[in-house]
Amino acid sequence: MLFRSSGQCYSPPKLNTAILKNSSKSVFDIGDTLIYECLPGYMKKKIIAICLESSSWSSVNDDMCKRKTCPTPADLLNGRVQTTGSSQFGSTITYSCNEGYVFILFSILSAAIRCDLPPTIPNGRYRKTQEYFYYGMVVSYECNTGPRGEKLYDLVGQKTLYCTSEDNKVGIWNSPPPQCITLAKCQTPVIAHGRIVSFTRPPYLLNDAVELECDPGFTMKGSKIVRCQINSQWEPALPMCFREVNCSLPEFMIGAQNVSTKKTYNFGAIFTLKCDEGYMLEGSPQSQCQEDQRWDPPLAACKSGKYSMSILLGSILLIIFVGVTLAIISKHREG
Known part of the structure; x- marks a missing residue:
């Protein structure tokens, strides 16, 4: 299912x-x-x-698709023509001679384009309904089954082939035959903090699909629907469920250039801080939201450039003051 x-x-x-x-x-x-x-x-x-x-x-x-209609066959001299129902594609006609006469030519078959027997396939077969195959005839393939009719193989490729021609002389099959491969069986998908919500039940065979969802309080990363493939693997890869985590920004970030109305970020989100002109960045420009709701590295801050210059100027003046004081003391001792 x-x-x-x-x-x-x-x-x-x-x-x-x-x-x-x-x-x-x-x-x-x-x-x-x-x-x-x-x-x-x-x-x-x-x-x-x-x-x-x-x-x-x-x-x-x-x-x-409407069947083509063949022209009404001409009467057969010293014989009879019998149709089976209609003259549409797939119907047959039977020719027979009157008593005392025999066939000497069958121009219909001699003019038909004929294909070789359909290719055989390991672990499978085609349904043989006639000995010869002519242009337009169709053949269907199926895989072998177990003694009780149980499915053993998956049919991969075109199930139906038809006889055609590229030059109106030689008959060929329109495509390679399908393959019967070992039955694909996928293991029941299991994800941490999640569960299956579709109605499909094991065993999971080729092309079976299941839908997954996360437990309350968890967020899914990946596709919620996966499908069993030929290699007995689920595709896309099984999703992951992460605990719902929100990291917050400070209510006020002075000097920050790109702070929007968004104040909370999910687990794994990255916040990048840029400062307005006249402010200097202190710390790492990027921080990532962690599972414990903290930022790593810690959020940076924007400090006023004027404030920083005043500190620098004060430091320079202090150094000059100390130097002058030491010079005066030295001269006083010499005198």
Whole structure:
């Protein structure tokens, strides 16, 4: 069972009469579109599926591709032509001779473009419905199952191939066959200070998705939805839950240039201090909010440049005063 989160669509619709042309993604945003193209044997047409706000795809189905109609077969001299229902793509006709006559030519088959037998795949097979495969014919693959029909492998790639041609002479299959790989099983995702909230239950197989959330008082960093991949790993990587921490700024920061109305910062946030003209920075210009709600290094301060100059001037005057005093005392002793 796949969990569907609001704001995203998963698992593009699979059609037996059309092939997906423009995407290999497995997760789609609202408004994303998919383009399908009808298979040979069907009227050439493009079908569009849209990811809706309900996190579901707009309606697409096999009936949107209309089968081509073959011309009515000509009468057979000294024989009969029998159709099975209709003359649409996929239908068959049977030729038979009147008593006393035999076939001497079957021009229909002699003119058809023929493909080699579909490629075989390890741990899987194609559904064989005929001995020969001609232009437009379709073949479907499936993976082997256990003795009780249990699933043993994941089918990866195009499930359906069709016979086509690039030169109207030699038949080829439209794509490589799919693969049957060892069943992907992901371990139950566990995050500290968090839990699973989706309804998907183990075992977690290929493309299964789960939604995670943090315990009250904790904030999530990363994606809340993860999906089981071919390598039996969750992607994106499992998120982390951090305790909600707020570091505060002093109510007044004299001489600070970039202090906004924001007075609290979350864990890991960095505050950079710049001073107004005429003020000097004392301390590190950057401090980071820690888990214990303190800033590291401690917040710097902006000190008035005039105040600093007065201290410097006072120090110089003191040195001069001491020097003059010592000189007077020295002369007095000499006299």
